[in-house]
Structure formats: C-alpha cells, structure tokens
Amino acid sequence: MKNSLLGLLTVALFGVAGYLAFRGFSGPKGIVEKVESPGVCLACKQEVLASYKVGEAPPLVCSACGERAVFQWFYCYDCHRRFVPEPEPAPDGGFGVPMYPKCYACGCQSVQQLIPNFQEHVPSGDANLPKWPPKKS
C-alpha cells in the first residue's frame, strides 16, 4: 500500500519535473518532438545534455563515447546529493531507470529527478555513480 502510494507520488512528481525541466523543440506542427535534460554517461562519466525524442526512455546514447549509458540526474531530499539511481534490467534486455528510484548514496526514496535552476534542488555534492555495465541479476 505504501509502495503504490509512493509510486503515484513519484509519477506525479515526474510529471511536474518533466514539465519544468525540459526545453521542448517544436516540430513543424508545433508538437514537441525532442526534449533536453541534463544527464551523465555512466560509461565515460561525462556530463551531457541529453536530447531525445518524446517517449524515448533513458539510457540515451552518449554524444562523447557512443555508449547507450546516459542517465538523468536525480536529487535526494535526504542527503541533498545529486545521483543516478542504480539501473535496473529492462524488458528489452538493456537497462533502465528503476520504477522506484533510490538514492545511490543513502538509499532513501525521497528523491526526484533533478530540475535545473530549481530553488529546492541545490545539490551539496555528487554521489558516486553506479557501475557500468550494471550486473544482470
């Protein structure tokens, strides 16, 4: 019960985060086709501005090393660090962002996708990045 409630909350927060964080590019019909969001490549550790099509899920292809390992930053309300949640095996055989992301530094779940220039998201530092490639369990 607690989990599903949290899930709902996460979905709601994600909606807001998405709305605030993404800069859209308008297509010919005025439809947003591409969004940009700050992320980091787990393979080469480069910070990149990830640009992807609407509906496309992380990880994205890194513009620096070509590996499909770019994840978006999250913010932890507990330890105030910026982090990337440990990737979870995805149905397509790759890896994706977990349904219930946890802080990679302290393990708590009061986390949200980082919104750049948002006054409540002022990271005091970065957590270590998860290992890449992740272990398949």
Ligand SMILES: [Zn+2]
């Ligand atoms: Zn890379």
Ligand SMILES: [Zn+2]
């Ligand atoms: Zn934390």
